[in-house]
Amino acid sequence: MAFDTRSAMVAHGMVETHVFLMHIASIKALWADSGIQNAYDRRREFQLGESVKYFLDNLDKLGELDYLPSQQDILLARRPTKGIHEYDFEIKNVPFKMVDVGGQRSERKRWFECFDSVTSILFLVSSSEYDQVLMEDRQTNRLTESLNIFETIVNNRVFSNVSIILFLNKTDLLEEKVRIVSIKDYFPEFEGDPHCLSDVQKFLVDCFRNKRRDQQQKPLYHHFTTAINTENIRLVFRDVKDTILHDNLKQLMLQ
Structure with a gap:
């Protein structure tokens, strides 16, 4: 090796x-x-x-x-993101700058250093961790923690004109997990078949969507992704590019 x-x-x-x-x-x-x-x-x-x-x-x-x-x-061969990392790239001649920040509690105090002049926020969450607890806090459910963070961001006035796109990642692991682990054991409010992937996915999207206090604001875009599936990510980023450009153009027309 x-x-x-x-x-x-x-x-x-x-x-x-x-x-x-x-x-x-x-x-x-x-x-x-x-x-x-x-x-x-x-x-x-x-x-x-x-x-x-x-x-x-x-x-x-x-x-x-x-x-x-x-x-x-x-x-x-994954390693947790630590610190702030910037990446410049192009998708069909459209330039993007992506700022990647760590999701651990110790990293979050640095987030707001990156939020000046952003046009979109890609909120990445694991869709398969509804039965797991945080590494830094063995009492807190990982999905609950993600929902609480999302609530803070989606209701912040600073982002009222910013596109927020939810990436529910690790669909491959979610598909495996729903067969053997009932989400209802951890989220009793779940209604539907706990072993049906589409029912669980709908519940997850609704959980995040319901965190918005103003339900009349711009739509919440979401994608189920598998980050290690390069073709899946390629298609998703094509859609994300169109969403970002469309929303930014609309904002310019309103100014």
């Missing part, structure tokens, strides 16, 4: 190739153990990365001496 073997990197948690290869068989045996699988099935009770299964299921590939990460491997 193509790990960096420089001592400085090893000191920061990287694993040397020969050490990793030496333990692959043991890791595979451990992952196949029924007790470990039972623990994995209860992963919502503790903080476990969502990509763990993917990488443990692909140990043989990762252990190849000439291994190079695929696009999928890179997308699944």
Whole structure:
């Protein structure tokens, strides 16, 4: 496996190739153990990365001496956003500047540094975390926390003329989860079939939409996304581009 073997990197948690290869068989045996699988099935009770299964299921590939990460491997090697990151890009000759901010509580105090002169806010939330708690607060449901943050933003007068686009991400994980975990156990107000994906998705959209105090204001745009599906994101961003340009043009005409 193509790990960096420089001592400085090893000191920061990287694993040397020969050490990793030496333990692959043991890791595979451990992952196949029924007790470990039972623990994995209860992963919502503790903080476990969502990509763990993917990488443990692909140990043989990762252990190849000439291994190079695929696009999928890179997308699944997620790290939380820390700090503020700006990205300039174009979609069909239309320039965009995207400012990415971390969602952890410790990062939120810096958000308002980025909100001056924004034309749109893309609010990204995991649609599959209705049964999980925060890493920094094991008493608070993750979806509830996202709803509370969204309520603060969507009702802020500063953003009265800003397009707010809701990205309900991780649709692939939501589809898996609704089969086995009832959302009604965590949100008793849910009505419908808790194991029906479309019913759960409708409920999620309604939860966010109902956080707006002024229901007469501009529409709330939403998209269900799977960030590791590049084709899905390409189509979504095409729609987002049209939404942003349309809303900005309308604002200019009203001025």
